[in-house]
Amino acid sequence: MALAKRIIPCLDIKDGTTVKGTNFVNLREAGDPVELGKAYSEQGADELVYLDITASHEGRKTFTALVERIAREINIPFTVGGGINELSDVERLLNAGADKVSINSAALRRPELIDEIASHFGSQVCVVAVDAKDEGDGAWRCYLNGGRIPTERDLFDWTKEANDRGAGEILFTSMNHDGVKQGFANEALRRLSDTLSIPVIASGGAGTKEHFLDVFTQGHADAALAASVFHFGEIPIPELKQYLHKNGISIRL
Amino acid sequence: MNVAIVKYNAGNIRSVINAVKRLGVEPVLTDDAAVLRRADRVIFPGQGEAGSTMRYLREHGLDEVITSLTQPVLGICIGMQLMCRHSDEGDTPCLGIFDVDVKKFQSTAHTLKVPQMGWNTIAPKEEWLGNGGYVYFVHSYYVPLCQETAAVTEYGLPYSSALHKDNYYATQFHPEKSGTVGEQILRNFLCL
Numbered sequence A: 001m002a003l004a005k006r007i008i009p010c011l012d013i014k015d016g017t018t019v020k021g022t023n024f025v026n027l028r029e030a031g032d033p034v035e036l037g038k039a040y041s042e043q044g045a046d047e048l049v050y051l052d053i054t055a056s057h058e059g060r061k062t063f064t065a066l067v068e069r070i071a072r073e074i075n076i077p078f079t080v081g082g083g084i085n086e087l088s089d090v091e092r093l094l095n096a097g098a099d100k101v102s103i104n105s106a107a108l109r110r111p112e113l114i115d116e117i118a119s120h121f122g123s124q125v126c127v128v129a130v131d132a133k134d135e136g137d138g139a140w141r142c143y144l145n146g147g148r149i150p151t152e153r154d155l156f157d158w159t160k161e162a163n164d165r166g167a168g169e170i171l172f173t174s175m176n177h178d179g180v181k182q183g184f185a186n187e188a189l190r191r192l193s194d195t196l197s198i199p200v201i202a203s204g205g206a207g208t209k210e211h212f213l214d215v216f217t218q219g220h221a222d223a224a225l226a227a228s229v230f231h232f233g234e235i236p237i238p239e240l241k242q243y244l245h246k247n248g249i250s251i252r253l
Numbered sequence B: 001m002n003v004a005i006v007k008y009n010a011g012n013i014r015s016v017i018n019a020v021k022r023l024g025v026e027p028v029l030t031d032d033a034a035v036l037r038r039a040d041r042v043i044f045p046g047q048g049e050a051g052s053t054m055r056y057l058r059e060h061g062l063d064e065v066i067t068s069l070t071q072p073v074l075g076i077c078i079g080m081q082l083m084c085r086h087s088d089e090g091d092t093p094c095l096g097i098f099d100v101d102v103k104k105f106q107s108t109a110h111t112l113k114v115p116q117m118g119w120n121t122i123a124p125k126e127e128w129l130g131n132g133g134y135v136y137f138v139h140s141y142y143v144p145l146c147q148e149t150a151a152v153t154e155y156g157l158p159y160s161s162a163l164h165k166d167n168y169y170a171t172q173f174h175p176e177k178s179g180t181v182g183e184q185i186l187r188n189f190l191c192l
Helices: A033-043 A057-073 A087-095 A105-109 A112-121 A155-165 A186-195 A209-217 A237-246 B013-022 B033-038 B050-059 B062-067 B078-082 B179-190
Strands: A006-014 A017-022 A025-029 A048-052 A078-081 A100-103 A126-134 A140-144 A149-154 A169-174 A200-203 A223-226 B003-006 B028-030 B041-044 B073-076 B101-104 B116-124 B133-139 B149-154 B158-165 B168-171
Touching: A006 A033, A006 A057, A006 A200, A006 A237, A017 A033, A033 A048, A033 A057, A033 A237, A048 A057, A057 A078, A057 A087, A057 B013, A078 A126, A087 A100, A087 A112, A100 A112, A105 A112, A105 A140, A112 A126, A112 A155, A126 A155, A140 A155, A149 A155, A155 A169, A155 A186, A169 A186, A186 A200, A186 A209, A209 A223, A209 A237, B003 B013, B003 B033, B013 B179, B028 B033, B033 B062, B041 B078, B050 B062, B050 B078, B073 B078, B078 B168, B116 B158, B133 B179, B149 B168
Parallel strands: A006 A048, A006 A223, A048 A078, A078 A100, A100 A126, A126 A169, A169 A200, A200 A223, B003 B028, B003 B041, B041 B073, B073 B168
Antiparallel strands: A006 A017, A017 A025, A126 A140, A140 A149, B116 B133, B116 B149, B149 B158, B158 B168
16 A cells, blocks of 8 residues: 545635635635534545635634634644744644644745744645746746735746755645636646655646546646535545545545 | 643644543643653654654653653654664664664655655554554654564555554554544553
8 A cells, every 4th residue: 555645625714714715716605614624524535724814913813713623623634824924923823733834925935934944843844835827838937925926936946945945745726727627737746746855735726536536647746635626515525535546546545 | 541641842742632632531741750650641742853852851851751651651653763772863862662773764756755744554463553544644764664563554665653562552653633543543542
């Protein structure tokens, strides 16, 4: 048996409730984060990602309290992200019981944050999330602030640097694929996965069970993350995992 | 039942406290030798680096406490590695409860990523580990197969995913993060 490919539902949290954006806007509600997380865990989710999309200081306190509740109730690993800018944010969320933190814009703005997290808490807690867009000819540009601000950084160059600085995992969201449910960015994922020495989590594009199969066989991803197909019951996790298992993917049943 | 969790400078201890609480037991987190000695069960958990955690244990006299306990003790992850003889991580002499040395996984690009992070299967040799199944691992160093191997896992090579000797039990994986399979292993340990 080999290490299982992971299926990771992602829950976007605003003011303590779960929401999901389509192409980063148009938020729809989808339930209590702890109850939803527990339900996913019972269905066989391998890990959970909670992203705090609240920007305010008050909202951040609410989120920390939520992380404590999640940690008490859920018996699988979970990652938290959103609004993490410095080491003290990381410490606060790990102390609240998160297993890993996901950093995005803050790492692009100040890459040393990765080194700091790795040396203080270990690489295993440091997930570097990257939103990138294929701007033609396979040139992938990294974006800041949830895909709002373009940077000069190239996806492959940046993720290699993040890897070298001590990131534990890369969570790559293709902005071209996110929300459109036409499959993951398998070509770019394969290139990432085959060149980095750390696991790659694929995000953006899940619409069918076949898309998950493709992201593992063609994209060589270590894990696949999705939100709306799970939240709205379009793809039940047990059915997805059975399907992947039948198709020869190493999966935890 | 009194369950004591060893307090030291390793990370991820809270998740063990939460997991024990979910089983209906209120554990105490302590570095007090007397409290540790009189507990019914001791859990030695954590994530961390061998050199700095071992140094902390020595400075606080916890090395002697842990090695002289007589009740069932469960080491988890770095806890298990520190219970071995020596770790390649920082060339660190460890507690020497288990007669084996800790080695580093050799990364081979995309076929074998290090750390091993995620769900892998265990093949148990002992009853307290249940029937096996998938459990959650996060580690770069491993314990080779030895006399004291209680479960075997494959990652590039077969290695010890659990150990047992006398009153000392240990898992490389995180039972506190391993869903219902892990929960059962923790419950089995408390019921030994």
